[in-house]
Amino acid sequence: MEIERLGRNLGAQVHGVDLSEPLSEGDFAVIHNALAEHELLLFRDQDISPGAQLAFGRRFGPPSIHPFSPNMAEMPELIVLDNHQANPPRLTDIWHSDETFRAEPPLGTILRSTITPRIGGDTMFASMSAAHDGLSDQLQQFLSGLEGIHDFKPFRTLLDSDEDGHRRLRALEAEFPPRHHPVVRVHPVSGRKVIFVNPQFTIGIKGMAPSESGPLLAMLFDLAKVPEYQYRLHWQTHTLAIWDNRAVQHYAIHDYHPQRRRMERITICGDRPFGISEEREIPLIPRQAISAENPTAADTASEIAPQRQVYRAGNN
């Protein structure tokens, strides 16, 4: 297996893996650590079944079932995103992390393209750990004690305005009340600090008036738009991507309609986000260990990840 760094702050391609077959413990450990390190992993040419995609997701944790998206009837863990002339894309051309309205937002999302438009349909990703690190010490310190308020607000527009729609909305509001998450989240594997607010779901900051939280959130939302923090993924048919939903935001570019774009998605359950004030044991990524095959990796890791790292199953 080889892992090729693609972006300055996030993104790597995994070579030499066939996800239609179960991964060995050693290979999975490398991929698990690589996800925390690179935040976004690509696997090209993965013509695999939904069952194999689900099995890959289960290695990271139990699958999560989305309360609003259209699921495959025989496999509710799988969301099919099929956009075409009669079904234009909705609600994905806004920067977000998936489902942060949950008390325990997803660890990650696995998306696989089965039909790609000839032009367009890329997905943008932004490293919110890089965004945090780019802030001044003063602002980092100010943000570190704040809590964002997250709500499923965009999905309200998908519900009908009749009696049934209202009943469903009340049930969803009872199941998914607004949640508070630290504005600066500590990644539970890498220990990096991450800006964890997004314009799709974050509606305020606890203890602040809207006149205060509004401009502050607008400034934090804009961090995802900084090109230096981004990676742009161009999908090919059977590209599979997994992103670390604890560390990145994404934005699906709406520039392909009426062409068809069909994706299959598996979402992995995550844990409750915690901030800097909460003491936790963090199993920091053993950078030295995972780069043992490449002696230059440890030297350069703090500056820029090496172009290509080679891993051998069993050594990790």
Ligand SMILES: [Fe+2]
């Ligand atoms: Fe998303």
